[in-house]
Amino acid sequence: MRPDEGYTRAHARFRARLQRRPEEGGARRTMGKRWFLWLLLIFVLINSPFLSHAAIELTNTGAEYHFGQVKSPPRPLEWRVLKDTHFEIYFYQGLEEVALRCRSILEEAYNRVYPDFSGFFTINRLPPVRVILFASRRDFQNAEATGTPLTATPEGVAHFLVGRLAVICQPTLRDLRGVLIHEVTHIITLHPFRNRFLGSGGQPPDWLVEGLAEYYTPEESRFPMREGALRDAVFREKLTTMDQLRSVRGNLDYAQAWALTDFIAREYGNRSLAELLKEFFINGDRDLTYQKVLGLSRRELWENWRADLQERYQAGRDAPPITSQYEPWIAGYGQQMRAVPAGEGRIVFLSSHQSKYFDLYLWERGKIRRLTEETVSAYTVSPDGGEILFISDKEGENLLYRLETVTGRITPFPLALGNPVEVAWSPTGERLAVTVNTKGDTDIYLISLEGEVLACVTGGEADEMSPSWAPDGERLVYVSEQAGFDQLYIWDGKKNRLLTSAGTHHREPVWGEDGRIYFTFGDRGYYRTAVVDPDEGKTEVLSPFQETLLESYPLPGGEILSTVYRDGTYKIYRWSPSGPERKG
Amino acid sequence: MKNTHCRLLPAFLSFFLLFSCVTPTGAEEVPWEPYRPRLETEYIIPVIFYDGTLYALIYGRMSSVLRDRELQFFLWADEEAAVFNYVLGYTRHHGKWSTGVNLYSMPVNIGPVWASGVWENQTGLSLLAAYRRTNETRLTFRLQWEKFSPLYKASSFPEDPDEGTVLGWEVKAMKDDFSFLAQKGTRAYISLGGALPLFNTGYRYIKVEEDWRRYYPLNDRVSAIFSLRGGKIWGDDYPSHRGFVIGGIQQANMSGLGNLVNQGTLWALADSTLRGYPLFQFSGDGFFLGNLELRTLLYPSSYYGLNFFGLLGTVFLDAGQIWKDGQALSTCPTAAWGGGLKFFLGGLLVGVDYAVPMDPAANPRWHLSLGEVF
Known part of the structure; x- marks a missing residue:
């Protein structure tokens, strides 16, 4: 082809049109539309699942582009569907009992949420909601059904345009209930307005969308540290504005969204929530909407809510902050959690220092070594500190792995039960207490070091979790719910008995070498370290600090390692109930 | 007769038992059913x-x-x-395999985002398959029939665009375990592709291409990136405007191998980067390119601390050569060094580079880039 033939007939037509004057129907008249079309094309491409997607190919095989990571299911999944009046539950092998459990949770969610929004469905009924269950985060992330990027880390997603949601089966029944009800609320509240998302009118702010989902989630199923983050922000005067809450991202935003929705429901009734949502779709997030439904301006609502929060969170306000006496035990290293001694002065802990997820790290005489390069959700250290058993979902399902601390060698642990959630190594070294979730709720089993089941400690319909061994290796303390609060129970080798009964939560017990049980005590976002006598059940709060302290582990000599939440970060502190050592 | 009945009775019983099993009355009833897409x-x-x-x-x-x-x-x-x-x-999608079919008719820009090389109309059908071995590795296959005709050619573009029809194929092995936040990993592929003169198509050639990029974190802020890239086309019957072109930055799309419509969008990695030289400076049927870049995060102090805004500084050395019909197109060393800044804006990288060619006759150049160059 000659160079001067580089213009085709189509191009010549376009050039000719450019040469015409606008009043003659020239290009200027249509250029605005043309650019709009191009912008829409770019928008479509930007929103395609892979940013490097070929412009001209709309398949999603992974062959369209040179680089980029792709979803690769770690194992074959045999999908089934369980159909009901309001829901269709999609699940695969190993989740049969969980799917049946989900059916009742979903009906509970429907009955909890639907009546308040039934007015949205007078003309069009809500079609059956499709619920897709995944056994692990890895299965979830590698599934096309989620519609999320490979690296996204939500517990579930709701595709309200098509009435479909995908959730990860949570470690506990409580968490699963929370995630399911949260996501179902999204579908019930947003699906009726699916056509408005692309049309005229307004959009609801995220604080109401997520706030409704959190509000309808039962209190005991709400992630506890969301309220912890809210309390911390109230103390620090770091509440975000209504404008900022149009976009909800982290824990604090979710907590604020819940608190604001809860405030409106308390002050104006549940009916106002549906009205507010509907008005947002008509008029948008403007003063007019608030005036019409609540009778006050947006600013006034924010100020009233803020005053309510100041009143709500009083506990611990006057206590000294831990930072006035102690420094974080390790500087840097991102989010840090669950520090446990590993003998000879070594400490193992979880950190998100070099990953979006938590890995195991070993602290030894001031030096820190990364032990794993995969997500670790729980772990236990052998009595001599030479080995660590940890749980990871790197193969798709949750599995136990054995790690040699010195060499770093990792081998699979042949556990006879599926879906381990927690593990605790007996102080005598010859058996394990493993929390597993095979039927929707967690139970505790005794397991040999060969992976065989020795005994079932608990097998009830509620969650039983967080086992910790007594120093003699014969008894266990664990957590289970009783009348709406988490309580400590003791298993003495034969029988289980309730140890605590106060009207607050008792979590994360650790049986100390001094014979006392250390645990996390509190509710409403304020958790402290406490200790209880295993025989008499007498409880004493140890931490005098303003901050929430989690996962406390007593060290020989009286000091305690705790995870402290402060200003959006979790750091490990080493503190003493008798106060800091004074030097000089 | 009676004996006959006696002999048939077991057969009738067997028949009854056999077909009564069709109704799984004895099987365990489950409340679910298999999934059907x-x-x-x-x-x-x-x-x-x-x-x-x-x-x-x-x-x-x-x-x-x-x-x-x-x-x-x-x-x-x-x-x-x-x-x-x-x-x-x-x-x-079926397990680790994904297959796809595309049918298209569309004007397409072959060249970087901000500088048209050739606009052509493409109509075609592509059959794709990928074995996604892991998240980071995959083997892909492509068979594609395409008819193309030029719409526009930039004056700086060195080749005259063809009008024709091609039946292309490609097999490619790919690895990408790069983590931007850790500034660590490898991006690499090797590809064998070409075209067959079947179904009234006019091109016949074989192409081999490789791309290897390695990222080394030196500390929390500083990383080194090393890149080697090369390719060769055998056979004269290939669309000349779809050969290898180097020069400038983010010379995307130009050297799509058997991958005929290698249409990177704004975020696609560059196919070739030879800073210090104008776009479309060199074109041919074989090339080699190497890049070394030292990258420093100036703000914030760690990649894990990146939120909406970040600033990076770079120094680099680019070098390459291109051949056509066995002849090197440049007698001077085609290499350049320079430095630049990259702005991280809500996930999008916007880069400005200043490159000084080794060739004393060539003038230094500024280059703008969008997205990741490496």
Whole structure:
């Protein structure tokens, strides 16, 4: 082809049109539309699942582009569907009992949420909601059904345009209930307005969308540290504005969204929530909407809510902050959690220092070594500190792995039960207490070091979790719910008995070498370290600090390692109930 | 007769027992059923104007519940310009395999985002398959029939665009375990492809291409990136405007191997980067390119601390050579060094580089880039 033939007939037509004057129907008249079309094309491409997607190919095989990571299911999944009046539950092998459990949770969610929004469905009924269950985060992330990027880390997603949601089966029944009800609320509240998302009118702010989902989630199923983050922000005067809450991202935003929705429901009734949502779709997030439904301006609502929060969170306000006496035990290293001694002065802990997820790290005489390069959700250290058993979902399902601390060698642990959630190594070294979730709720089993089941400690319909061994290796303390609060129970080798009964939560017990049980005590976002006598059940709060302290582990000599939440970060502190050592 | 009945009785009983098993009365009843995929509409976005002439743009997506079947389509009609463009893609996922078919007719820009090289109209059909071994590694296959005709050619573009039809194929092995936050990993592929003169198509050639990029974190802020890239086309019958072109930055799309429509968008990695030289400076049927870049995060103090804004500084050395019909196209050393800044804006990298060619006759140049160059 000659160079001067580089213009085709189509191009010549376009050039000719450019040469015409606008009043003659020239290009200027249509250029605005043309650019709009191009912008829409770019928008479509930007929103395609892979940013490097070929412009001209709309398949999603992974062959369209040179680089980029792709979803690769770690194992074959045999999908089934369980159909009901309001829901269709999609699940695969190993989740049969969980799917049946989900059916009742979903009906509970429907009955909890639907009546308040039934007015949205007078003309069009809500079609059956499709619920897709995944056994692990890895299965979830590698599934096309989620519609999320490979690296996204939500517990579930709701595709309200098509009435479909995908959730990860949570470690506990409580968490699963929370995630399911949260996501179902999204579908019930947003699906009726699916056509408005692309049309005229307004959009609801995220604080109401997520706030409704959190509000309808039962209190005991709400992630506890969301309220912890809210309390911390109230103390620090770091509440975000209504404008900022149009976009909800982290824990604090979710907590604020819940608190604001809860405030409106308390002050104006549940009916106002549906009205507010509907008005947002008509008029948008403007003063007019608030005036019409609540009778006050947006600013006034924010100020009233803020005053309510100041009143709500009083506990611990006057206590000294831990930072006035102690420094974080390790500087840097991102989010840090669950520090446990590993003998000879070594400490193992979880950190998100070099990953979006938590890995195991070993602290030894001031030096820190990364032990794993995969997500670790729980772990236990052998009595001599030479080995660590940890749980990871790197193969798709949750599995136990054995790690040699010195060499770093990792081998699979042949556990006879599926879906381990927690593990605790007996102080005598010859058996394990493993929390597993095979039927929707967690139970505790005794397991040999060969992976065989020795005994079932608990097998009830509620969650039983967080086992910790007594120093003699014969008894266990664990957590289970009783009348709406988490309580400590003791298993003495034969029988289980309730140890605590106060009207607050008792979590994360650790049986100390001094014979006392250390645990996390509190509710409403304020958790402290406490200790209880295993025989008499007498409880004493140890931490005098303003901050929430989690996962406390007593060290020989009286000091305690705790995870402290402060200003959006979790750091490990080493503190003493008798106060800091004074030097000089 | 009686004996006959006696002999037939066991046969009747067997027959009855055999067919009574068809009804699984004894089997365990389960309340679920196997999943069967079926396409449903997810959404359709129609944008339609009519002011005497019709402009319509429609984007739609259909999928099965588990999205193991997906259909996306895009239609663009402009009555005044007598344009009717469409792209339709159907994907099927089955375990680690994904297969897809695309049908398209669309004007496409072959060149970087901000500088048209060649606009051509492409109509074709592509069959794709990928074995997704892991998240980081995959083996892909492509068979594609395409008819193309030029719409526009930039004056700086060195080759005259062809009008023709090609039946291309490609097999490619790919690895990408790069982590931007850790500034660590490898991006690499090796590809064998070409075209066959079947079904009345006019091109016949074989192409081999490789790309290898390695990222070394030196500390929390500083990383070194090393890149080697090369390719060779055997056979004279290839569309000359789809050969190898180097020069400038983010010379995307130019050297799509058997990958005929290697249409990177704004975020695609550059196919070649030879800073210090103008776009489309060199074109040929064989090339080699190497890059070394030292990258420092100036703000914030760690990649894990990146939120909306970040600033990076770079120093680099680029070098390459290109051959056509066995002849090197440049006798001077085609190499350049320089430095630059990269702005991280809400996930999008915007880069400004200043490159000084080693060739004393050439002048230093500024280069703008969008997205990751490496």
